[in-house]
Amino acid sequence: QKEVEQDPGPLSVPEGAIVSLNCTYSNSAFQYFMWYRQYSRKGPELLMYTYSSGNKEDGRFTAQVDKSSKYISLFIRDSQPSDSATYLCAIGGGDSSYKLIFGSGTRLLVRP
Amino acid sequence: EAGVVQSPRYKIIEKKQPVAFWCNPISGHNTLYWYRQNLGQGPELLIRYENEEAVDDSQLPKDRFSAERLKGVDSTLKIQPAELGDSAVYLCASSLTPAAYEQYFGPGTRLTVT
Numbered sequence: 394q395k396e397v398e399q400d401p402g403p404l405s406v407p408e409g410a411i412v413s414l415n416c417t418y419s420n421s422a423f424q425y426f427m428w429y430r431q432y433s434r435k436g437p438e439l440l441m442y443t444y445s446s447g448n449k450e451d452g453r454f455t456a457q458v459d460k461s462s463k464y465i466s467l468f469i470r471d472s473q474p475s476d477s478a479t480y481l482c483a484i485g486g487g488d489s490s491y492k493l494i495f496g497s498g499t500r501l502l503v504r505p
Numbered sequence: 506e507a508g509v510v511q512s513p514r515y516k517i518i519e520k521k522q523p524v525a526f527w528c529n530p531i532s533g534h535n536t537l538y539w540y541r542q543n544l545g546q547g548p549e550l551l552i553r554y555e556n557e558e559a560v561d562d563s564q565l566p567k568d569r570f571s572a573e574r575l576k577g578v579d580s581t582l583k584i585q586p587a588e589l590g591d592s593a594v595y596l597c598a599s600s601l602t603p604a605a606y607e608q609y610f611g612p613g614t615r616l617t618v619t
Contacts, residue, residue, distance in 0.1 A: 397547075399547075401545065425606040427606065427607075429610075434612075434615070435612055435613075436509070436511075436596055436598075436610035436611050436612045436613050437548065437596070437610045438610070439607055439608070439609060439610075442606065442607065481547050481548075483547070485606050486606065490561060491536075491553070491561075491603040491604060491606070492550060492553075492561070493550070493606060493608060495547030495548050495549070496547050497545065497546050497547050498545075498546075498547055
């Protein structure tokens, strides 16, 4: 079992839809839950992150952590074609290694 | 503020040839990371530096890969000799400290080994 699992997609939605992107993880000790956006042929860009549990909102983006289920989500409201990219979750803080474990990414396509 | 700079952006070499990648992190970031990203996968850590010291190189294939970070700023990752399976995107990232999990990535170097 991989430490972090993410559905590769692709996920295709119409413009304006609410998008839900998810990851599951295996190590209950993880404390940092990151979301990165990666456009084609670009490096990952940090979108937002949460520490421990709970929700965090930033504009159209909301990150949620459910530690009891070992499940994290990123919601995108009013999705735009410019949101079309691969979304990577990354999880860390489970030990003293300061290492981030990345999911394989979900490819999102927002159709105009 | 300038982001993480990497060069070259693309590199095509024949197998058994050497190749080197360069990274300049965000100013003031003491921690530097090299990752490898295969097609359709997330980045995988190769090595982490705190200042000049390589503190986690457990995933670096040491028979052919080497890295250095002189003066605790720029870093170079080298492969010698390259193999077909080394074709990937090599990403450099930096963070203020190792405990700052916010890592900021450069654009990457896309390596193709033929």
